[in-house]
Amino acid sequence: MSSTLFDRAKQIIPGGVNSPVRFYEPYPFFASYGKGSKIITKDHDTLIDYCLGYGAVILGHAFLDVINAVRTQLDKGNIFCVPTENEVRLVELIIELIPNIEMVRLMNTGSEATMHSIRLARAYTGKKKIVKFDGCYHGAYDYVMVNPGSSASTSAYDGNLVESMKQTLLVPYNDINALEKLVKQNKDIACIIIEPVLANMGLIIPEDEYLNKLRRLTEREGIILIFDEVVTGFRLSLGGASEYFGVMPDIMTLAKSIGNGFPLSAIAGKKDIIELLSPKGTVFQGSTYAGNPISVTAGIATLEKLKEVKNDLYPKLSRFSDTLSNGIKDHIRDLKLNARVNNISSMFQLFFTGGQIKNASNVRQSNQVLYKRLFDELLKSGIFIPPSQFETCFISYSHDDDDIDRTIEAFANGLTKVKNSE
Numbered sequence: 001m002s003s004t005l006f007d008r009a010k011q012i013i014p015g016g017v018n019s020p021v022r023f024y025e026p027y028p029f030f031a032s033y034g035k036g037s038k039i040i041t042k043d044h045d046t047l048i049d050y051c052l053g054y055g056a057v058i059l060g061h062a063f064l065d066v067i068n069a070v071r072t073q074l075d076k077g078n079i080f081c082v083p084t085e086n087e088v089r090l091v092e093l094i095i096e097l098i099p100n101i102e103m104v105r106l107m108n109t110g111s112e113a114t115m116h117s118i119r120l121a122r123a124y125t126g127k128k129k130i131v132k133f134d135g136c137y138h139g140a141y142d143y144v145m146v147n148p149g150s151s152a153s154t155s156a157y158d159g160n161l162v163e164s165m166k167q168t169l170l171v172p173y174n175d176i177n178a179l180e181k182l183v184k185q186n187k188d189i190a191c192i193i194i195e196p197v198l199a200n201m202g203l204i205i206p207e208d209e210y211l212n213k214l215r216r217l218t219e220r221e222g223i224i225l226i227f228d229e230v231v232t233g234f235r236l237s238l239g240g241a242s243e244y245f246g247v248m249p250d251i252m253t254l255a256k257s258i259g260n261g262f263p264l265s266a267i268a269g270k271k272d273i274i275e276l277l278s279p280k281g282t283v284f285q286g287s288t289y290a291g292n293p294i295s296v297t298a299g300i301a302t303l304e305k306l307k308e309v310k311n312d313l314y315p316k317l318s319r320f321s322d323t324l325s326n327g328i329k330d331h332i333r334d335l336k337l338n339a340r341v342n343n344i345s346s347m348f349q350l351f352f353t354g355g356q357i358k359n360a361s362n363v364r365q366s367n368q369v370l371y372k373r374l375f376d377e378l379l380k381s382g383i384f385i386p387p388s389q390f391e392t393c394f395i396s397y398s399h400d401d402d403d404i405d406r407t408i409e410a411f412a413n414g415l416t417k418v419k420n421s422e
């Protein structure tokens with residue numbers, strides 16, 4: 001069934017998919033529906049989902065509190081393009097849950113949020129250049145597609161404006177000396193944008209004090225620090241990476257978990273910066289769908305649930321992530337495989353390499369053929385991890401002990417097959 005659907009799709013949709021990351025050889029499975037931790041495919045397979053809309057579905061698929069709230073709102077209209085009370089409620093909730101946030105503008109996608117936060121930084125500082133890190137992914141527009149991660153890392157960039165991309169300076173992740181050198185040589189830097197945990201090059205965790213040093217450097221040099229928390233916001237902890245690491249950026253971008261996967265994103269930060277957005281300020285940003293009643297309703301229901309269950313949810317996600325990672329590491333050791341696992345909070349990823357994984361170059365050197373082989377084996381065992389090594393695995397509130405046990409067993413089986421194929 002999926003193969004027939006893919007045959008139809010590829011005739012009329014470029015590559016048969018509506019976002020490149022979704023394609024893998026020979027063809028992707030098509031989803032029929034999702035419930036909790038599972039996706040049920042058009043081929044009638046039930047898969048435990050560790051992709052979760054690339055991190056968006058923190059509560060689980062078709063989570064009842066969110067779905068019921070959205071159902072009620074659907075009867076009341078889905079778009080007005082005039083302000084609604086719920087927009088104010090949602091922003092009040094975001095400000096309550098994330099420390100030190102004063103003002104928020106709601107948008108639809110992560111790309112939009114990062115694009116406008118860079119524009120804000122340029123307007124605020126009067127400077128032009130931006131710094132990004134090798135392997136970080138911030139969306140699909142010209143000046144952040146400079147060594148991006150995710151599926152963009154293996155793509156060509158025809159049609160991008162080279163002049164625009166030249167405004168972007170690149171440094172390796174986890175290397176504060178390289179960054180200090182770059183900043184010393186360039187006096188025209190408006191902002192440094194970073195994924196505080198790099199989730200688009202597999203999973204790369206910031207070294208101790210790295211984000212603190214970054215904060216001190218940007219403060220000293222008058223550079224705006226943007227945390228792209230599209231993945232980490234409300235996932236790493238209720239207050240995201242800034243709360244988790246105790247480092248406050250000037251601007252943060254939020255998406256994915258904010259609405260349990262409904263199209264909803266935000267730019268958040270101090271009032272004097274965010275208020276530069278029009279109509280109050282001079283930085284234009286607008287969208288027909290921004291703050292639409294459906295996404296906003298999903299956002300309120302999601303954040304209220306996260307707030308209600310936070311003392312159960314975040315420790316549980318960390319426990320599952322540790323149990324899974326340790327279980328996988330045990331099998332790696334037993335099989336004497338050249339592989340390692342990185343994990344933090346509800347995120348984990350495996351790399352086929354004997355070396356450490358602290359930047360994008362390390363990830364590129366890991367064995368992606370073996371990763372795809374493992375992906376294929378796991379899929380056969382009913383486990384769905386991202387098909388690409390350049391993505392991260394996620395856990396939701398709907399996963400349970402049985403899912404975790406079955407997943408460790410499937411990894412044992414998959415890793416044995418990979419070992420035997422070497």
Ligand SMILES: Cc1ncc(COP(=O)(O)O)c(C=O)c1O
Nearest residue numbers: 109110111137138139228230231
């Ligand atoms: C860290 C990060 N920033 C930005 C984006 C872009 O978000 P969107 O795909 O909603 O435009 C993504 C998407 O995966 C992301 O992971």
